[in-house]
Amino acid sequence: MSDRALHKRIRADISERIRSGAWPPGHKIPAEHELMVEYGCSRMTVNKALAPLAETGLIVRRRKAGSFVSRPRIHSVVLDIPDIAAEVTARGEPYGYELLSGRARTANARDVAELGLDRPVEVLALRCLHRASGRPFALEERLINLAAVPQARGVDFAKAAPGGWLLSHVPWTEAEHRISAANVPKATAAVLGVEPTAACLVLERQTWRGEDRITHVRLVFPGEAYDLVARFSPQGAPA
Amino acid sequence: MSDRALHKRIRADISERIRSGAWPPGHKIPAEHELMVEYGCSRMTVNKALAPLAETGLIVRRRKAGSFVSRPRIHSVVLDIPDIAAEVTARGEPYGYELLSGRARTANARDVAELGLDRPVEVLALRCLHRASGRPFALEERLINLAAVPQARGVDFAKAAPGGWLLSHVPWTEAEHRISAANVPKATAAVLGVEPTAACLVLERQTWRGEDRITHVRLVFPGEAYDLVARFSPQGAPA
DNA sequence: GGATTCTTATTGTATAGACATAATGAGCGC
C-alpha cells in the first residue's frame, strides 16, 4: 500500500491521524514547509496532498495561521439511492415491473405543488409497481414535466421503468431527496399488500435542470421490508 | 464568479458541461494539451483541475486513450445526519432534553447483537427523550461499549446528551447508518405521544474505531414530523 | 492471419521557483 503516489500517501497519513484521534479537532497540522522536510518532497506535493482535505472539510487552512483539524464537522454520509431493479436483482430475487396507470394531463393543483411549477403545464402521471419474487416491493408515483421533457410523450413506459429511461435520456443538474415514514392511504396499502396501519418508507426525489422541473417521484416501500443503508468512509480512508 | 482560481474554473466548466448534458456519458474530454491551449495555462493547472473529477468518478481517465465522461454514475447523495439539538434550534423551537433511564450492565443477547460484540462486555444503556417546544421530537436508545469507552462511566448524561459528548470525546473511524420506517412498540409510542399505529422514522447508527465497537444508537422520530432531506450537488457545482 | 514488438500519445507524478494574498503579531505613535 506504500507504493501509491506520495501526495496520496501524505493525505492518507494525515487523515488517518485525524480519524484515529491522534490529532484532535483544533490540532495544528505541520506547516507545508515542515511536511516537505518530513517527507523529503517539494511544497507542491504537500499542497496537492492537503488541498483536497481542505476542500472536503476535514481540515481548515488559514493563511499565516496554518492548517488545523476541523471542529467536529457536520455528520454527513453518502447514501446510495437505489435503482430498484438493481437492488432487487442484487438480493437474488427475480425483478418484476408493471405499469398500473399512465396518462398525460394538465397539471392539477397537487401536481403543481409537487413538481414546484409556476403554472399548470402538461404532465405525464405514472403509477408503477415494482416486484421482487412476485411480491410488491415498491410503488412508484411519478410526474414528468412534458414541457421540459417533450420526448417522454412517445415512450412506452409499460415496457421500461421511467426511472431508467429518464436517467439515460434526460440530463439534470440538481436533485433533492426527502426520506420519511408514513401511514399511506388505504389504496396504496392495498396495492402494496400491507395493512393500512403498516409503516411505509417514503422516498421522494425531485430533479431539475437549471430552472426547469424535470420530474418528481415518490417511492413507497412497504414497512420494514426495506432499509436504506449508508456507510460513512471519511476522506482519504482506504476502500 | 470568474475570479476564482483557474483550475477551479476549468473544473467547474467541465462538470457544468457534463451535468447539462452537453457532454453525454462516454464523450471524450479534450486532452490536457488542448485544454492547456484553450485556457492559456500550463498542463499542471489542467491536471489539477481534472484529477479531482476523476477521483470523484465524474470522469474516467486512461493513459494514451484520454479522458471520458463516466457512464451514468451511481446515484448517490450526501445526507446530513442531524444533530438533534441543532436541528430543533434551527427550526426556531426551544430544545429540551431528558434522560429517561441509564445504567451500566453486562450486555444481554440483544445488546451483543446490536453492538456487534463478540462477547458480552459491560455496556451503558441509555434512553433519552429530545423535545421541541415541549413536545416529544425523538426517542434515543443508545448503547455505549464501556470496554472501548471506559471514560463514559463518569459522565452525567442527565445534563448532556450522549451524542454530543461522544462526538467530541471519542474518535471513530467508521460508521454505518440504517434508515427505515417502522411501527414501534406501544411503550415507545406512548413516550413519543403518538398512536401505536403511527409510522415512525427510525435512524440507527453504529460507529466503531478499528475493531472496537463504540456505540449503537437508535433514533425514533414520530411519524411525519420529520423528514431527512438530501440535496445532491455534483462535484464542482457552485454552492 | 495472428502474434509480437515498437512507437508514441496521453496521463501521472514530482521539482524548483515565482508571485499573489491574507492575516498575525510586533512595533510605533499618540
Added chain:
DNA sequence: GCGCTCATTATGTCTATACAATAAGAATCC
C-alpha cells in the same frame, strides 16, 4: 493602553520542465 502601520509568515496559485507509466495503434515477423 489604544489604534495604526508594516514586516513576516503560511498558504494559494501558477509556470516550465522532467521523467515515468501505460496502453492504443502501427509495424513487423512468421
